[in-house]
Amino acid sequence: MTLLHPWALFAGLAVALPLLIHWLTRPRPVGVPLSTIRFVREAVRQRRARYRLRDYLILLLRAIAVLALVAAFCRPLLGPRPLVKEESAADTNRVVLVDQSLGMAATSRGVSSFDRARAAAAKYLTFAESARADLILAAAKPHAASERLTGNFAALRDELAAARPLPQRLDVMAAINQAAELLAASPPDRQRELVIISNFQRSNWAAADFSPLPKDTKIQIESVAPIDAPPNVAILKVTSQGRAEVGREARLEIDVANYSSGPREIKIDVNVGRAATSLTGTCAPGATTTLVATMTPAETGWQAGEARLVGVDDALEADNVRSFVLEVRPRPTYALITREPAAPQPTSSHFLQLALAPYRSLRADEAAGEHERVARIQPADLDRDALGGADLIVVDHPGKISQQAAGLMVSLARRGRPILYVAAEPVDATNLRLLSQAAGADLKMPVEFLPPPPAAWRRDLFLTEYRRNESPFAAFGESLPAALGPLRFGGGLSSRAVQQGLADDVLASYSDRSACLVVSSIGAGTLAVLNADLNQSNLAGSPVFVPLVAELVDRLMGRRGGEASPSGEPLAAYLPSEAGAADGLAITGPNAPGRSNGQIMDDANFVVWRWDAAGPPGVYAIKRDARTVFALATAAPAQASNLATIDLTLFKGRLAGGRTVAVQAESEQTERRNDAWAWILVACAGCLLVELLVLGTLRT
Numbered sequence: 268m269t270l271l272h273p274w275a276l277f278a279g280l281a282v283a284l285p286l287l288i289h290w291l292t293r294p295r296p297v298g299v300p301l302s303t304i305r306f307v308r309e310a311v312r313q314r315r316a317r318y319r320l321r322d323y324l325i326l327l328l329r330a331i332a333v334l335a336l337v338a339a340f341c342r343p344l345l346g347p348r349p350l351v352k353e354e355s356a357a358d359t360n361r362v363v364l365v366d367q368s369l370g371m372a373a374t375s376r377g378v379s380s381f382d383r384a385r386a387a388a389a390k391y392l393t394f395a396e397s398a399r400a401d402l403i404l405a406a407a408k409p410h411a412a413s414e415r416l417t418g419n420f421a422a423l424r425d426e427l428a429a430a431r432p433l434p435q436r437l438d439v440m441a442a443i444n445q446a447a448e449l450l451a452a453s454p455p456d457r458q459r460e461l462v463i464i465s466n467f468q469r470s471n472w473a474a475a476d477f478s479p480l481p482k483d484t485k486i487q488i489e490s491v492a493p494i495d496a497p498p499n500v501a502i503l504k505v506t507s508q509g510r511a512e513v514g515r516e517a518r519l520e521i522d523v524a525n526y527s528s529g530p531r532e533i534k535i536d537v538n539v540g541r542a543a544t545s546l547t548g549t550c551a552p553g554a555t556t557t558l559v560a561t562m563t564p565a566e567t568g569w570q571a572g573e574a575r576l577v578g579v580d581d582a583l584e585a586d587n588v589r590s591f592v593l594e595v596r597p598r599p600t601y602a603l604i605t606r607e608p609a610a611p612q613p614t615s616s617h618f619l620q621l622a623l624a625p626y627r628s629l630r631a632d633e634a635a636g637e638h639e640r641v642a643r644i645q646p647a648d649l650d651r652d653a654l655g656g657a658d659l660i661v662v663d664h665p666g667k668i669s670q671q672a673a674g675l676m677v678s679l680a681r682r683g684r685p686i687l688y689v690a691a692e693p694v695d696a697t698n699l700r701l702l703s704q705a706a707g708a709d710l711k712m713p714v715e716f717l718p719p720p721p722a723a724w725r726r727d728l729f730l731t732e733y734r735r736n737e738s739p740f741a742a743f744g745e746s747l748p749a750a751l752g753p754l755r756f757g758g759g760l761s762s763r764a765v766q767q768g769l770a771d772d773v774l775a776s777y778s779d780r781s782a783c784l785v786v787s788s789i790g791a792g793t794l795a796v797l798n799a800d801l802n803q804s805n806l807a808g809s810p811v812f813v814p815l816v817a818e819l820v821d822r823l824m825g826r827r828g829g830e831a832s833p834s835g836e837p838l839a840a841y842l843p844s845e846a847g848a849a850d851g852l853a854i855t856g857p858n859a860p861g862r863s864n865g866q867i868m869d870d871a872n873f874v875v876w877r878w879d880a881a882g883p884p885g886v887y888a889i890k891r892d893a894r895t896v897f898a899l900a901t902a903a904p905a906q907a908s909n910l911a912t913i914d915l916t917l918f919k920g921r922l923a924g925g926r927t928v929a930v931q932a933e934s935e936q937t938e939r940r941n942d943a944w945a946w947i948l949v950a951c952a953g954c955l956l957v958e959l960l961v962l963g964t965l966r967t
Contacts (some may be wrong), residue, residue, distance in 0.1 A: 283886035321961060328958040335951035337942045346651070350929030351460045351487035353390040359460060360416050361400040361444045362455040363391050363423075366465030367430060368406050368437035369907035373466070373582040375493040380434045380466040383491035388427055391462045394420040399457075401449050402426055403444035407435040407835030408880060416449055428568035434585050434884050434903040437837030440479075441646040447479040454657030459484040466492035469913045470906040475915065478924030486923075490932040492912045497528035497582035501908030502535070503555065505574050505591040506830045509821045513567045513595055521574050526552035526909050527581075534577045539593055545577075564595040569898035571886040583958040586908045590886050590900040591831055599824060601641045602657035606666045609643050613690060615800065616643070616663045618807035621886050622816035623661070646672065654679060655844065659824055662690040663801075665698065673701035681709060681790030682844050682873045685823035691758050691800035693718035699796065710789045714782045715761040716798065726757040730783060739818030740774070743811075750811045756783070758800025786822070790873075791841040793823050831884075831902035838865065838878040838899075842889065846896040856887030 351361070365388050371381040392400060396508045399416035400692050402423045403409050410424040413419070450459045457483055465472070467490050477486060503522040511517040519539070525531045525813040537560045546558040564570070569592055576587040577953060601623050605616040624640045644653050646665045649672040654660060680686055690699065696716045702708055719725050733740050743750050762782040763771070765946045775783040777798075786795045797819075801807045806815075832838050846852065854864040854876075864887060865878030876889065881901045 272967045278679055310908055315563060324961050325958055328954045328961070332951045332954035332958075334678050335947050335954065337948040339951065341944075343943050343947075348484050350543065350927065351462055352390070354393050354395065356458070357395055357397045358456075359395070359398045359458045360450060361391065361398070361460040361462065362403060362416075362449050363400065363462045364403045364409075364442055364446055364464070365389050365427065365430070366406075366437055366463075366467075367404045367410075367433050367435075367704070368471060369432060369434050369583070369585055369903050370437075370466055370468045370471070370910055371491075372432040372498065372585055373497055374765055375582065375613050379432070380491045381430075384464045384466075385427055385430070385490060387464050387489055388462070389424055392420050392423050394418075399453070403442055403446055404430050404450075405437055405439070406433045407438055407833075409438070409442040409445045411445060411449065414612065416453060434833060434907075436833065436904040436907055437465075437468070439472055439475045443475065443477060444479050447481070450481050455483075460487065461485070462487045462489065464491060466490065466491045466910070467912050467915065468909070469911050470909055475918070475922050477918075477922065477926045477928070478925070479928055482925065484926055486918075486926050486928045488915065488918050488928060488930045490912070490915060490930075492910075492932075494608055495912045496526070496912060499581045499586070499910055500525050500527065500531055500533070500550070500576060500579050500910060501581075501583065501586035501590040502574055503586075503905040503908065504830060505572070505589050507591075507593055510562060510599070510824045511593050511595045512598055513564050515598075516561050516563050517595075519562070519572075519592065519593075521546065521558045521560065522846045523550055523558060523576075524555045524556055524732075524905075524908060525552055526911070528552055531579070533579075536575050536577055537572065539572035540564070540566070558916070564593070565596050567597055569594050569888065571888075571894045571898065572901075582729055582910060583908060585884075586903055588884075589831065589902050591902075592886055592898040592900050594898070596658070598640065599658035599820075600656060601659045601661055602654050603641055603643050604646055604649065604660065604662045604665050604668075605643060606646055613802075614664075615689065615802050615807075617815070618801050618812070619661060619663055619689065622807075622813045623659075623820065625813060649675060651675060654684075657684070659820060660684060660686045661689070662686065662698075664691055665695075667694050668698050668701065669700055670705070673698070674705045677702060677705040677710075677789060678873070679844065680706070680792035680794060682841055683791040684844070685793045685795070686789075687795045687797065687819070687823060689801065690716055690760050690796055690798045691802070693760070696760050702794070706789050710787060710794065711768045712785065712794075712796075713765060713770050713772045713787060714762040714785050715765050716762050716782075716796065719759075719761045720787070720934070723761070725759055725761075725779075725781075725797060726755075728756040728777040728779060728781075729754060730756075731778050733783075734771075736820040737774060739815050742814065742818045751807070754809060755805050756799045757803030759798040762798065784819075795819060796822055807848075818844050831900040832881050833904040834882065834884055834901045835880050836904075838876070838881045840876045840897070840899060842867070842874040842876060842897050844873075846874055846889065847891065851891055852889050852896070853891075854887060854889055857885030858882040858887075 365384050371384060372379055373541060392402065399418055400423060401416050402412040412423050417906050428685065445462055450461065453459060461480060462482050473887055479754050501524050503524050505519060505521050508518045508520060519537065521535060522534050529552050531550050533548045533550050535548065535558060537544050539562060542560060542562045544560050546560055548556055548558050550556045572591045572593055574589050579587060603616060603620060607614045607616040610869065611617060620641045642657065654675065676686060680955045688699065696718050699716050703712060733751065735741065735747050740747055756777065772787045773782050773785055781798065783798055786793060808810050849867045849869045852867045856864055856866055862882065864882065865876055867874060867876050867889065884902045886898060888895045915932055918928050
């Protein structure tokens with residue numbers, strides 16, 4: 268137990284006052300002449316025990332009332348004594364760390380956690396002679412109010428008063444490391460104290476470790492979270508599936524999470540450019556549901572969008588709206604690099620051309636336009652102009668390509684241009700090696716393709732392993748085994764696993780354990796290798812071929828648009844090739860005037876937009892003159908919407924790092940410990956009422 272006003276104990280001497288009054292007012296004997304005192308003595312003997320009991324009870328009640336009044340003035344605080352006193356002490360170095368992440372904006376009983384934290388932190392920033400302190404506001408990047416510990420407590424309180432929660436996650440270790448640097452710079456003869464005030468969301472604090480702090484640091488943890496996590500509903504993600512094309516239905520998937528104890532009815536308004544729609548659904552407690560919106564874009568270009576929860580009552584408003592962008596492109600064009608003749612005949616390149624643009628199924632007036640979407644290019648004619656307008660580069664039976672051609676394709680892939688390579692001949696192993704060497708660390712293939720041994724015949728191969736839940740196989744659903752069972756493959760290359768590659772990039776394998784389909788990233792683009800000779804396989808003649816190629820192309824070309832970058836985090840975005848050079852590009856967005864929107868710079872063969880800390884939620888556009896060449900949305904991190912807290916006892920155990928840690932939680936029990944003085948006053952008043960009752964009952 269702690270006393271707020273221990274000086275009031277001296278008033279406890281007033282307990283002698285009832286004793287003095289009792290002694291001064293005691294009845295004194297009075298002489299009365301009587302003829303006989305026999306009957307008086309008998310009456311006195313009968314009443315003496317009763318009066319003595321009354322006197323003792325009144326004396327006890329008065330003494331208790333005085334002691335209760337003194338205790339109320341002392342303002343006792345029940346519970347363990349805090350490790351760090353709120354008042355600053357001399358020769359003390361103190362760092363107050365206040366969580367400024369998104370979860371601190373959550374409200375409970377009309378008050379946000381950050382408002383509670385601000386009031387609690389102000390108590391630890393009181394001036395004391397020779398004391399030093401600093402304030403750290405912690406979010407994605409910690410911000411210290413002063414570069415070193417200072418005695419200017421007024422400036423620290425002003426910084427605290429101006430602070431607001433940010434739509435960011437909390438990098439807890441960056442904040443602890445900054446606090447450790449400030450405390451480590453103080454003299455060893457001064458007491459080191461760290462006060463942490465937060466709602467201690469599990470998603471933020473599970474990785475906490477206090478071992479970087481000096482060993483003699485006293486750590487006071489004060490939680491401002493309510494007893495139970497307040498209910499919250501949030502939009503976690505908005506993505507567009509596949510490539511959004513003008514005149515073609517686009518599909519938006521919106522993930523909504525319900526962090527409440529009961530099911531919630533969900534209504535979302537979605538706006539993209541000039542189009543708008545509404546979605547409804549039900550989300551189970553503690554679950555995430557996906558709502559799907561479909562719309563047909565009427566114009567090309569970058570379009571800003573917004574998804575907003577309507578009519579929802581929850582603890583956190585900032586995650587009820589999420590911005591996104593959608594790049595609507597014209598119908599795609601393909602560059603088919605092959606040395607096979609252009610005349611129609613049953614060859615691998617013609618099979619691919621028909622699968623990429625099945626113009627025979629269209630009307631005659633549309634057939635020519637569909638046919639022009641596939642440009643056949645001889646390997647010797649490869650240059651930037653020939654490939655510049657293509658949305659997808661397809662390589663099939665090219666023969667030996669030059670090192671310059673490999674470098675050109677890799678440079679386009681780094682900037683987002685996908686490549687589909689059909690490996691059919693032994694020379695393709697050399698070409699793939701050239702691509703890998705040109706890409707360097709940007710390409711980590713899971714396998715190395717090799718020419719088959721001279722005596723080995725690659726024929727009658729069939730698929731034994733495939734990722735049925737990923738594109739291009741997921742579109743076939745339950746009919747996938749029946750669709751792939753009759754397929755037989757021939758030609759192609761042998762393969763062997765590579766340690767530095769990602770095994771998940773192998774989407775299908777043959778019966779001889781060689782890779783059939785591999786999809787790997789190159790910078791912002793993708794390289795897919797289909798290891799088969801279509802001339803020696805029955806794939807091209809099966810009903811699976813066209814939808815399989817279409818799904819694979821959608822995977823390669825479908826930038827998962829809409830997904831926003833987390834606010835406050837470092838950003839590096841490769842601009843598309845049509846953006847041109849960095850000179851002349853300007854960034855616009857919702858950031859406050861005078862705040863940086865990052866830098867656009869030329870980097871080797873592509874242009875990069877770099878930003879040390881992405882700005883507040885909204886849509887940012889890169890423009891050349893008035894034309895938008897690239898757009899990107901920022902949003903609050905999805906994990907910040909789950910307001911569940913970590914068990915505070917962990918900070919005294921495995922997370923303490925051997926430091927002395929005290930924990931104080933703002934709960935109903937903690938609030939009652941500060942109200943003990945009120946109950947003591949009630950007890951004092953009760954003693955006085957009982958005294959009146961005794962006096963009325965045992966009257967003299």
